[in-house]
Amino acid sequence: MNANMKDLILVNTGRSKTEITDENKWIVQFREEREFDRIKENTIKSDISRLKVFLAFCKKLDKEPDTLNRSEFTKFFNYLENERKLGNSVIQYFKLLKVFYRVLRLHNFKEFETECKERRRFSKFEVKHYDSIDSKILNEILKAILQHRSRSNLRDALMIRMLWDTGCRVSEVIGITYEDCDFKEAKFRIKNTKSSNERFVVCSSDTLNALKEYVKYNVNTGNSDPIFQSIRGGPVRRGWLSQVYRNAVVKLKEQGKIPKNRRVVVHSLRHGRAVELLNKGVPIEVVKEYLGHSSIETTLFYAHSKERTNILLNTIKKNL
Incomplete structure (x- = not known):
């Protein structure tokens, strides 16, 4: 058995540093802010899962979240509806991005958010998902x-x-x-x-x-x-x-x-x-x-x- 094989078999106890990619950078910042707000871990995980979809779309455009403009946000939501077939659940992405841009103190989402509000595009209770009972x-x-x-x-x-x-x-x-x-x-x-x-x-x-x-x-x-x-x-x-x-x-x-x-x-x-x-x-x-x-x-x-x-x-x- 050569030395290389031994090295492969033995457990590596040294902690390798996680590479901070551009995508990870945004996720790390978002997590830190949400933890500071004392948001529950399950909610943070759910939000990060959606955030990864958004960041992957940004990467496809070869842009960073803080450089996107109104038309590119429109493309993202069209992508969610037309390609990912998310339907009414796209509102969860709209809510996420509102929080994401607010807690990271970025301002380029505001124009798109204001326009959506005026056009009632993502009204909070646009769709009623259930009936009440007596x-x-x-x-x-x-x-x-x-x-x-x-x-x-x-x-x-x-x-x-x-x-x-x-x-x-x-x-x-x-x-x-x-x-x-x-x-x-x-x-x-x-x-x-x-x-x-x-x-x-x-x-x-x-x-x-x-x-x-x-x-x-x-x-x-x-x-x-x-x-x-x-x-x-x-x-x-x-x-x-x-x-x-x-x-x-x-x-x-x-x-x-x-x-x-x-x-x-x-x-x-x-x-x-x-x-x-x-x-x-x-x-x-x-x-x-x-x-x-x-x-x-x-x-x-x-x-x-x-x-x-x-x-x-x-x-x-x-x-x-």
Whole structure:
């Protein structure tokens, strides 16, 4: 065995320096700024994945991101739609580039951004991806889950009810631990938020009583253990709950209890909760804080939703 072979077999413990290419330079700067803003790692990774597509396009044009002009940004979005066939998801790239150019303090995207706003090209809520639900449809979904033969049907139904009461995202409910719970006041601290800001939510007395009964059978009960657990005592998979919900909705559509043209997803619970709170007269600023929206514009979307407009029109009609 010669010396070269030995060198190849032995593990190289020396750390080689990562080559900083032009593409890496932009990614490194972007990551540093986003980490400084305390953005979650998963969000940063998702953004960088899209950023690489943009940087590859820049390379094809033989240009740097800070030298692109309005027409070249137009070419990029046409490329996303026509060649990559991304459809409505191109709005995610528009949002990314707004953040990218803002945090890196570059100004050449501003003209394109302003023009898009004037032409309503990438309106934030241009496309509605799902319908909201009300308490009547919620009960049908809960019944369908409870009737399903599964060892976890009670837990799954309780989690869905918790999502409705609290208006939380799925990841937020999955992340609730024992130390986050005030079972006396029916109050829960939400730490795993999209904005990284903690908030508190509450549930109904019925949900609280069911929850108190459910946790008696948990495998692990330490402060850092989740209150909703798998059979082995770990956290519930997000994909599992979404699948359970989806199966119930499909079944109800087959039975004609939910119109087939309605797109009812897990996030419909959060949407429906916002609409119901607003309809009951809860101030929009309070709803914003309760749901953990970072912008009042998001809450205003629910305030002006089709479902809420129909309710308001029916109320006015009754009083004519």
